[in-house]
Amino acid sequence: MACIEVEAGKRKTCDEDDNDIEKKLCSTNRKVSSTEAPHLTTKRSDYLEWPEYFMAIAFLSAQRSKDPFSQVGACIVNGEKKIVGIGYNGMPIGCSDDELPWQRTAENRLDTKYPYVCHAELNAILNKNAADVKNCTIYVALFPCNECAKLVIQSGIRQVVYMSDKYHDKPEMIASRRLLQMAGVKFDIVAPVHTKDRIGAAISLMDFTLGRSDT
Ligand SMILES: [Zn+2]
Numbered sequence: 001m002a003c004i005e006v007e008a009g010k011r012k013t014c015d016e017d018d019n020d021i022e023k024k025l026c027s028t029n030r031k032v033s034s035t036e037a038p039h040l041t042t043k044r045s046d047y048l049e050w051p052e053y054f055m056a057i058a059f060l061s062a063q064r065s066k067d068p069f070s071q072v073g074a075c076i077v078n079g080e081k082k083i084v085g086i087g088y089n090g091m092p093i094g095c096s097d098d099e100l101p102w103q104r105t106a107e108n109r110l111d112t113k114y115p116y117v118c119h120a121e122l123n124a125i126l127n128k129n130a131a132d133v134k135n136c137t138i139y140v141a142l143f144p145c146n147e148c149a150k151l152v153i154q155s156g157i158r159q160v161v162y163m164s165d166k167y168h169d170k171p172e173m174i175a176s177r178r179l180l181q182m183a184g185v186k187f188d189i190v191a192p193v194h195t196k197d198r199i200g201a202a203i204s205l206m207d208f209t210l211g212r213s214d215t
Helices: 020-029 050-062 120-126 146-155 171-183 192-209
Strands: 073-077 083-088 137-142 159-164 186-189
Touching (some): 050 073, 050 083, 050 159, 073 120, 083 120
Parallel strands (some): 137 159, 159 186
8 A cells, every 4th residue: 555544634654665656656645734835735837738738749659750851740639639649650551661761862753752651640630539530630740741731621620730830832831731721721830949848848757757867
């Protein structure tokens, strides 16, 4: 047993053989009076906002990608703030990512990754765990290309939230914006610095929980 419940206002105690993590949880969860530690009686204020949370999940998913040049993740969320699809860029199922090429340039286009790779948005849409993704929002690191814009529109997604638009002037992105605007799909950018800080904080917390922190 990790914790022993006591009456309000008294400290909880841990069994002598509890490990350090259990003791930390025990001391964190114990009831305290407002005079003992008033700052602990209010909720945290530095929690993740929803867009940061979903974008962080997109970035975490991107780390599954085998692409040596570009790792992109996508996270689809419904109107109830529930995640209904996650994806990252990769080769199609059953097609060896050891045999297909990953390079971006070659004399023959068939020796580049482009004819083969599935973008994160496509995988997130097809990986959906709901009947459909109508009226959903897709969080994706990079502004979607024209092919993914078609998928977004046809699947009924109504909003794209992205962090980077570094290919803004490429024809694929110009066509993408044109299609999304014509179809009435909203697209909004999120502030990268804030989200980056949040992801860093989450990793620090993971280090602390796993006992890797120096502090
Ligand atoms: Zn795409």
